[in-house]
């Protein structure tokens with residue numbers, strides 16, 4: 001699928017490099033509205049900021065999640081419409097990713113979960129910081145092209161496997177400094193990381209998994225009931241997708257839509 005309608009280069013970059021940096025995706029007014037919502041969510045949830053990176057979906061409060069998803073959708077959808085055929089993209093959920101000011105807030109190199117059948121089409125993850133970001137407050141680093149070297153099935157129970165040591169990965173990474181409201185679109189599978197936030201304040205960003213509208217949303221899962229050497233692919237709604245992170249099989253209704261071989265160390269594909 002061509003993700004970005006009028007911008008052939010952007011779609012090509014997403015396919016070839018695995019990412020694309022869009023400057024000024026949100027306007028300053030959009031950023032102010034998203035920051036207002038972020039402050040309200042912090043007030044309502046009453047969760048301590050903590051030291052480690054966290055996402056608001058995992059607060060497990062469905063009212064707060066609905067407030068975030070609804071509020072952010074009204075801000076992001078019109079902007080996405082300008083650069084993409086929004087009818088062809090499903091934003092699965094809209095969330096805040098928060099990096100507290102702490103030496104423990106690093107996210108090491110990883111590739112996000114697969115949320116589609118990647119032998120057919122990949123999903124994308126959209127990352128939109130609400131502050132200017134740089135190497136000191138935990139900006140994003142990406143490894144160009146790495147999405148082509150990661151196993152296609154990645155989930156809570158099936159880690160991403162990529163060649164090379166973390167140090168090599170860090171050396172081949174590109175740092176993406178952003179202005180508040182920029183968007184980095186990453187192909188699912190792109191290896192990326194963000195260093196600890198060494199500033200004085202938390203660093204919020206929007207975090208949005210997205211898939212082509214004509215692809216089912218998949219939750220890959222395995223436990224003791226899964227046949228040895230296989231991973232279950234369950235077709236899920238966005239609500240089930242979120243619930244499955246905490247509730248596992250209880251959130252997955254019925255049998256999987258398919259079984260896929262579990263990737264192993266030697267042959268990630």
Ligand SMILES: O=C(O)CCC(=O)C(=O)O
Nearest residue numbers: 097099107112194205207
């Ligand atoms: O928010 C960040 O610092 C990075 C987000 C990220 O890497 C992720 O959600 O996979």
